[in-house]
Amino acid sequence: MTAYDDLMAFTRDTQALGQVAGRLGWDQETMMPRGAAPQRAEEMAAMESILHARRIDPRVGEWLEAIDPKTLDEVGQANLRHIRRSFDRTSKIPAALATRLAKLTSASQGIWAEAREADDVSAFAPTLAEVIMLKREEGQALAAGGDVYDAMLDDYEPGTSGADLEAMFGAMRPVLSELRAAVREAKGPEAISGDFDEGAQMKLTRQLAKAFGYDMTRGRVDKAVHPFSSGSGMDVRITTRTNPADPFNCLYSTIHEVGHAAYEQNISSDYLLTPLGNGVSMGVHESQSRIYENQIGRSRAFTGWLFGQMKDAFGDFGVKNEDDFYGVVNRVGDGYIRTEADELQYNLHVLLRFDLERALMSGDLQVSELETAWNDRFEADFGYAVDKASNGVLQDVHWSVGLFGYFPTYSLGNVYAGCLNEAMRKALPNLDAELAKGDTSSATNWLGANVQTHGGLYEPRAVIEQASGQAPSEAPLLGYLKEKFSGIYNL
Template sequence: MTTAAADTAMNALIAFQRQTEALSAVAERLSWDQETVMPRGAAEQRAEEMGAMESVLHERRTDPRIGEWLDAAVAQTPAEERTLVLVAREFGRASAIPADLAAELARQTSLSHGIWAAARAADAPQDFLPTLHQIVLLKQDEANALVAAGFGGGDPYDALLDDYEPGATQAELAALFAAMRPRLVALREDVLGAPDQPRPLDSRIAQEAQLRLARACAAAFGYDWTRGRMDLAVHPFSSGRWQDSRITTRVIEAEPLNCIYSTIHEVGHSSYELGIDPDYAFTPLGRGVSMGVHESQSRIYENQMGRGRAFTGWLFQRMQDMAGDLPAPDADAFYRSVNRVTPGHIRTESDEVQYNLHIMMRFDLERDLISGKLSTDDLEEAWNARFLKDFGVAVDRPANGMLQDVHWSAGLFGYFPTYALGNVYAGCLNLAMRAAVPDLDESLGRGEAAPGVEWLRENLQRHGGLHEPRALIERAAGAPVTPEPLLDYLEDKFAAIYRL
């Protein structure tokens, strides 16, 4: 192999990948359009357009020339070396899955969204379970195909997990979660049993004022409006990268915190993408490196900074100024209300103390579904039994139980644990960030998250996909990943709030 041939292969690979990345950004923009501005009568057409884009992308991701270029290319820099690793992984995964299985999965998960939504609206699990059964079978096939191609170290669930959190294994996550559970459960018991409970927030704010507040919060967290925008969506999400990462939010007039904290959460996701070194744009290094790391950013923006005493003090004042509303008697009471812990069925509405417990039960249930230990016919019973055991409350209706989340209907098995992992990462990062930026709270109290955001950008976000997820967190945190920083933070915070 001559150097010239290696260079040629490297250049060809990078040029090809550049177009693939651009097309993938187009597909994501199309999804954004669908969820925000698309006319409601355009659904069938959009499905066809998305199908065509997916087909083009699949063809490119499995293009046999990629294999040839990978064989011939020689990296000259760490970034090129890492590019080869990431392209090889994506090429290997895409090529491992037979085209007809990929097509059938795309078809089933596209159809199943409507079926799931209707079943949830009607509280009718039986309308969804046959579809879910098909999806589980297809995901088992996919996992086995990946295992056969050498992914997941022989473990089908790990082969799926690898798509969302490269390098993570169920064994390691199970051990991590087992170590977290006792302290989380103990904290919950203490908190729920405390005599001095915070009052629920009684505040009603009109849509326009909520959106003004949300914009002010996004600005407080440094969201770059020249490379983003904010729109309404049923389920808030962020979308896009490089020069164009947009956020969405939702407005429930009686629950202004929902809009505000959804916005800050999505600003965390978007800012991660926007914070990546622009030199990595249109390469596999130019994306958030894993779902867990992504969630660490949205969570640290939303919780460790956004739900802290300092920032809520500023927010309390802004809500009075901008919405003409006094959400609580004073800033301390407001802070306590923002962080109120209550028993509840819904993961996405959960507080910081209980959130990870919701994840742990989904993690166990989905592992059993993929391994075949649990059949979809028995899922509802298993869910309800587990929920009662873990939360001490019975599920009142399927929409508040096994039908609440969209993930399984979309075939996203292996995705849930990355939420809890993201919380653990956020705990590690918060400890290091607070040490490095001792006056962060002073700044947050003025509605300026900039010193924290800058620390995160410098130590984590800018690196994009350059390091493996765990290595990236450990570099930024300067310590191994353990759950202790998160648990210590939660115990300290809630002991103060609940006067334990």
């Protein structure tokens, strides 16, 4: 056994334990009885303590020192890059802090959920302040004198910075705001209305999951408050949610999460339980969920097929034809919830959170000021006031579990998806004819071969550049949105 072999054997066990910890989180969101929350917090803290100890085990450092990267192939060098990055980062975080954070964020999730249900920011504010305090402490340890927020971003999108994103988002915001204003002045499609059986929604949503290539022998679809994807390799699970008044919430949440899950399922099996066996970054991950949901799932061709499936599932639901249905699916309307936002306005929600969380981490914004800051920014960007906290600052789970630096990857994923869609359309000139039959295989196979199979082999930007033939830029996304919504709203 060489030092590399020893390191990889140790790493596989750590990866396996990480999957077990992830399953605890999945269970907490789907099936765990509410009364089990205090014990689950202890269980997750114990798992985090074990994982942290393995990630900073002195033997990892010794193995890394003993390995000559020049003796390794491309895969070995990529594994080494990920392990070294993780080891260096984790070694900077005191074990006691990691355990405190795991315990606090597990408990915090339940406190947030209850505060959200009660629309009571004050019930969550002290816990959020404690989470921010510990995350700032963690960020300072990771940054080692550098920018704390950049250190947090590196967990989700290695190679990017707050300044990079500020420039990109700064270019996007005025274009999106101008297009949004023009759409709001135009006459567009009416919102769907009716009572859509939730059982029928779940039946159709599982059909859609399979249509987009989700392998149900290695996954399952459950319901949760906040849709998510969990796991990798041979066990990748997704959740969705239903609303009898809004079937699109369920259907498109599912397609979105299938994009995440398909990425994990389609990574080369050679990388199972290694650092390459996961999506390379949250931005690249989000590019898959968004291109599945929007450029494919909300396309004129695919919605034509989906219209027929909706009629089969719900009968006459008040939409006359495929053209009207395409407009309804892509309707731009007022709303507060990011996960329910239309394609045009979605990024404005993310940009709001990006600016606020940077201010929270820098200390320029205090938790006591957060609700007012949120409401003021929302009204400035969307033109109407937040009506209650569950539609505002309490709507997302992310901050309660310490995911600072995560939100901007949602918009970065949209940017990546714009680049990929442009390249995919050039490579697949007959794609619309296939999508019109409900056949997504050409698109999902193209993404599988050009993005998903690589897992963590390449750095995030390199994955997008290789697949799309260009450096990531917001231009393809903005061009796509202008063309699409100008057509729907006759601008």
